[in-house]
Amino acid sequence: MMARWPAAALFGAAVVTAAASCVLVAAVRDDDFFVEGSVYCDTCRAGFETNATTPIAGAKVRLECRHYKSASGAVERSAEGSTNATGQYRIELVDNRGAEEVCVVALVSSPMPGCGEKEVGRDRAPVALLTDAGLATTVRRANPLGFLKEQPLPNCGEILASYALRSAPSY
Secondary structure, three states: OOOOOOHHHHHHHHHHHHHHHHHHHHHOOOOOEEEEEEEEEEOOOOOOOOOOOEEOOOOEEEEEEEEOOOOOOOOOEEEEEEOOOOOEEEEEEOOOOHHHEEEEEEEEEOOOOOOOEEOOOOOEEEEOOOOOOOOOOOEEEOOOEEEEOOOOOOOHHHHHHOOOOOOOOOO
């Protein structure tokens, strides 16, 4: 048995669908970029992600862009973001200037108690926004960023030994 829908109901659904489509199209321009990445807590203070690494929800990050010819290195524009429950962030950069800018994503803060020390070498990540680099998407992925746990977990010695490191620290 076929359901009968009044013409007005069908027309209304089409208008809502069309309106939603227009909003999505209008919100993202060709020169807008999205920078995605993740933030974690290095629970073993290993300097890299391990199977004991935990994502940080609510961490703050900042995308900073400088003009490549800037003598002062001053940040010309920036955008902030925060991580979701799985430690992932997505920052929109409107009006990309591409080859004129050098951009990095940097850690700002961690809400995780006992895991707020910025990990040197993992506290920022460069992001290539070039449009002529052969990349077919406007989404750019930054390397993971990490905070260090104040005290390593008790089983970190075993975890690091499982990676067959030459000199795993003893905890």
